[in-house]
Amino acid sequence: MKLNCTHFLGAFVHIATRTGIETTQDELRRAYALVEDEAPADTLIGMARELGIELRPMQIEWRAITQLQGAFPAMLMLRDGSFLIAEGMVADTPQGPVILARDAGAGADEVDIALDQQRFERLCTGDVILAKRRYRLNESAQPFSMRWIVSQLLLEKTVLRDIGLASIITTIFSLFPPVLSMIVLDRVMVNHSYSTLAVMCGAVVLLIVFEMIAGYSRRLYMEVMATRIDGRLSLYLLDRMLSLPLDFFERNPTGLIQSKLSKIYQIRSFLTGKLLQTGLDLVVVAIVVPILFYLNWVLTLTVLGLACMLALIVYYYAEVVGKRFKAVVAAEQRKNTHLVESIYGIKTIKSLALEGRRRGEWDARVAQSVEARFALGRTANIPQTISVPFERLIFSGTFLLGAYLTLVDPSAFQAGSLMAFIMLGNRATQPIIQLAQLMQDYGEIKEAIEEVGSVVNAQPEQTRIGTGLRQPISGQLTFSDVSFRYAPGAPLALDDVSFEVPTGTFLGVMGRSGSGKTTITRLLQGLNPQYEGIIKVDGMDLREIDLQHLRTCIGVVGQENFLFSGTIRENIGIAKPHASFSEIVRVAQLAGAEEFIERLPQGYDTMLSEGAANLSGGQRQRLAIARALILDPPILILDEATSALDAESEAIINANLMRIAQGRTIICVSHRLAMLVAADNILVLEKGRLDDIGSHQELLRRNEIYQHMWHTQNRSTEVMNFDRIAIPHHQ
Template identity: 45%
Template sequence: MAQLAKIARANGFRAAPARMQWDQLAGLGKALPAIVRLRSGGYMVIAEVRTSPQGDLVILRDPLAAPDAVLVLDEARLRAVWDGAVLLVKRQHKVSDAGQPFGMRWVVGQILRDSHLIRDILLGSLFISAFAVAPIIYWSLLFRIVLPRNSLDTLNLLVAGFVFVVVFDTILGAMRRHIILHIVSKADIRMGHHVFDRMLRLPIGFFETTSTGQVTSKLGEIGRIRGFLLNSVFGTLLDGVCLIVFIPVLFFVSTPLSLLVLAGCAAILLANLAFMPELNRRHERLVRAERDQYSHLVETVHGMRTVKTLALDARQRTLWDLLVARTARERIAFGRVQNSMKTVMAPLESLLPITVLTVAAYMILGGDSPFDMSSLIAFALLTGRTMGPLLGIAKLVERYHEARGSIATIASVVDHPAEEGLSGTGVLTPLKGTIELMDVGFRYPGTVVPAIDGLDLLIPSGSTIGIVGRSGSGKTTVTRLLQGLHADYGGLIKFDGIDIRQFDLTHLRSSIGVVLQDSFLFRGTIRENIGIAKPSCTLEDVAAAARLAGAEEFIERLPRGFDTMIEEGAANLSGGQRQRIAIARALLTNPRILILDEATSALDPESEAILSANLKRIAFGRTVIIISHRLASLVSSDAILVLERGRPAALGRHQELLADCRLYRDLWTQQNGHLGQQNGHPGQETSRGTGYVSISPPAA
């Protein structure tokens, strides 16, 4: 273990070998992952410890096994193979390392990028601290020289000097506040950019399992960090620079009294720290309650149409009242702890200067001190100026714990593993449109039944394929895999013979046009929404895409045409109009692959007829994948894939499937039994089961 630790440290890690019992190992928590040594002499990595009804279980990874292979052991089985040796390993980051996890070190690193400005602030603070002694000198000279000697000239000189100091101090203070605001604003910009960029890199599964309100409320904690930096860190620490001037002066005047001042401030700091554990616990509960309340608010606003149509006002109001009451309880509990802390600290803060003056008075009365009245007043003023920064540091500790909680909240989002393939180093080869799936299998996290199981499919470039099946059969899952939205699948997915994992995801997705059943339109004009994926497009390009999608007809009837503003949620458009705009948006970039996932479900018969008439032009030169419950819209496809419970049931043209696939025939009969069987087109291979299936290239 010592040799492993040495190697780890040489490669930029913090490493600490140790010997542990099972209870210690199970309680490592955030210290994981860790390396354990086996009795056989080998090593394995403990990825995490999970709690189950049967007890704690350790999740092990073997470096010699497959990357996705894990071993789950309970206490008895681990003890049988583990010799008790553990190596705790953590990556060691420099403060300036931009790639480190989001935390206080990262925030400090962003601030230190403006170190030259911080240097200027420190120099200004030293001058301000020196000027802060001026009032003390003024009072001392006033009582020691001016008043006893009736020296008017000296008084005028003191006043002139004091006015000069005040003016210069005001100018320096204004400059310091301006620079602080500039530094914090730059750090805020970098932090906001970093957080938003990391959010965009998160996999789609994160957003599907985390509510919008939870995500927005967590990322909203940036405001707390900004306030901590602006109102607490710079103000307190820069005011603390004056201690470099004040404390030596205090000791020069009186060492015993200076020690009393420092001891009193230390006692106040310890009293503050004693309340920190309970204060932090209450603060975390308060933040959690506020987050749940905000999440409910966002969810209600987002689903207001459903709330109105289902008359859910009372239900949402009741839930809101419960959440408000919970937040109020937590805020009161948090306030009680704060009140208790202030109740203890307030008398200490008040008694400290009185105690110092009382001790000084006793020293003067006893004749044991060189103090006179002017020196006592000067020392009292100096004590007050010294106590302010020292007590500010004590209060900074409280705000630091709150800010650290906010940082941890944001980190729970931005430090989530990002999507693979966004590094910018992937393949950027233009797609031709050939798609190949080889023994593809996939199951959603938390489920046992696979959504896709053993799918083999070859789609030549330029083909049009329909995918049908009952609800939940895996149709949409296939298209999600083709977009690279899920990386934890089995088998191979290839585009033009290249594994999808080798592509740059941004390039891949920009080469695939996708129209969903519930396509989202952004707030803005129709022109902006259609051309959103191609900022350089002209109005003619937008109009051509709208014409191809059958949207130009209704857009021209609008008073402002393509400049019509789309409200939030596209509430001022019908479902069919929204869908046609989404289709036009997908067509504008001229993608080599087009996926229509129930894209015509919201269209009226006339709009669907227009789109169907244009489908041949739309499909020309590109691979088209159409998912539709309306089987009649797939009759002219080069092939139709039938899925049943995630497995391919059959592949062929419409006529062949009617003859050979019972599931397809049943679905067709349910929808179009009154029409009878439609004439198909021979020459297409049909396959059942899970064997490899392919589509013949379309006729020229």
């Protein structure tokens, strides 16, 4: 069933606010990509669950309406697809029970709507969505571990039941070939019974058909479960990765993260492959072993003893093999990290002619990987070699011992029974050996779980979504005694910095490299919360603000901006999926991007390749500015936004800067002081400390750092002006 997003979100926001979770329709649409007018009910229920609200849709008739007592607030669907919020119920009225409801968009002072039976049946469809705040730790918040993985398997109880039933049926069918052999050898061939042979032929055909059906059902159910678990793991992986703070990705190489996360598919294969298959095969053991004891207890003990010896060999070498496997994993991670780094840095490699050096480094890592894999194979070869005699004895030894028992007492153990025992014995010993192999594989999977867990179990970013302050932001900023260092023991990036930025101010930030310019913008976005002092945005402590709300009120344009694969229109409106085309054109005009977009053959529908390599640097920057403006943020951060541009592109952006700055606070970080001349105030930073603050003219008169950088950057212009004045014109 699909629900109208606008109507549902309006009612849901009301319910969420009642339960203590602050959010808005726009933020929900953006966070969960609700672009279409309608969305599946399951998607919306999943969205609510992530926010900590459990929704339970149900169909209810008026005569059962009293069951809702104590379940309010609830959402009542009207026949036009909109919702009312059921606030409560009055049971003892002259008209019978009456539901007190209100429109989700109504103000707090508006009167509730009274729904008696007649009005309820006329207006409502009978679809009710109950809502309850959930405080327990949900599955996605639990740490990634073997316990969590098993819990994902148990979510498919119905499918597991069907797989188990199909496996039991398949196992029963698999018992027929040994029984057939026993009957043919002991009855048909001895007694020359053609009628029995005909019956057995008919039974074989019938059992083959049923076994095909049962086998198909089992494989189909296993594929269904594997697909569901694969989808669930993939969603979980990206969700946990996106919740990590930015500094986690700055501390860890991309190739290493990618290598660790790729282990999730090895874990999935283990879950839906070896683990499940071995568990199902143990059903075979439970059924077959009693039959073996019935046929001959001496042979049964012999077979089980040999199988246990094999299991002990595999188990004994599991730890040694596991250590070798860890070395392989470490070598592969180093190799993959180098490969990803080479791909990302291919431009630098080409420009500096580093191909030879990178090949040499790659060869060394490949050699380490090959050596580790060879050591693993050599170690794993030892238990495989030791196991050969026991594997052969399970068949050959049992066959010879059975032949001896038949010779000793033909009436007690006939040739057909011996053949049936051999066939059933192989079926029983394989799961025992697989179980031991599973214990060895478990060591590898445990290592893979630790690798994935080192990423997804990292401390997530404290975004305070739904619980933080969400007051309107106009752009007033205050830094009070702010100090910050990027790591314990590292030098202070900011040292006791204090300043105020009134709403609508154009604030420039300048200083030498490493003076703390970018650090100020990072702290303002909440990217690094471990700072000392107080940062306030419109009087609200930054540590108390809902970060999603804060970041939607801050537009950021850096020196390097990533553009996604897709059209220009999609890239500009990516932060506002439901933005109209006129809004996209307006911000493109504001950023000065429209003039080159219109010259493109497909205009706003031009496809961008990865990283927008088909555009120039200046064009990418103007698209990035348009993208930052699509939400009309009251605060705009330009962090060296023009430092890598040519003079023409920089001039275009500077020409539009004052239009962009109207009605918003601008924080412009630049080492090019010409871009900051129009700023209301300019911060001068030196080694993390605030050296001075003032306008361009004020700093030019009194601040040595600003004077030095200004004269250094404008020396050629001053020399040209001096030459024009000093050299007289002779006629």
